[in-house]
Amino acid sequence: MNTPTGFKQRLASELSAMATHPAPAQAARNPARRLRLPFMIATVAAAAVAVAVVVPALSGAGDSPAYAVTQENDGSLVMDLKRGDGMPGLEKQLKKMGVRAAILKGDEDCATGIPPMVPGSSQREPVTYFDDDPGKARINPDRIRDGETLLIVAEFRNGEDTPFAVSDRLVLNVPACSVGGIGTLVAHP
DSSP states (O other): OOOOOOHHHHHHHHHHHHHHHHHOOOOOHHHHHHOOOOHHHHHHHHHHHHHHHGGGGGSSSSSOOSEEEEEESSEEEEEESSGGGHHHHHHHHHHHHTTOOOEOOTTOOOOOOOOOOTTTTTSSSOEEEOOOOOSSEEGGGGSSTTTTEEEEEOOOTTSSSSSSEEEEEESSSSOSSSOOOSSEEEEEO
């Protein structure tokens, strides 16, 4: 292939000129362009914080979360205990959301039986309302007074990990164990 001699000479002279004369200094960057990177970093950091808040509420092994807690517009919380291994995380999440709560696995051999409820709490409006879904409840934190703890007892059958019933009551002292069916109860066959 023949290359025109003139082209080679022009190319050589342009390359020589570029090598001997440095490129002109770049113009100052546009201030808006300089803000893009910090803005992007701040956006990614904010997203990471939002995920960090949501993930604990949905943590658990497997494809579905072991528990979830969502806050409703009226200030109530909807808890959903899907598996027994979610009990510690659910209790911790409720506490983070301002609910003094304790969650126990129902134990029919518990020597203390049914823990005593807060005097007069049976005459007050219920703290929780249970859905048709076992393990799911609406908690009204404003109905829990200072010094009271919402005790939630989850019941499981024959080594299954999915609760078939959940009950609750307000207590002054959290027992080490509790039988199931301690108050408001929803059971499923």
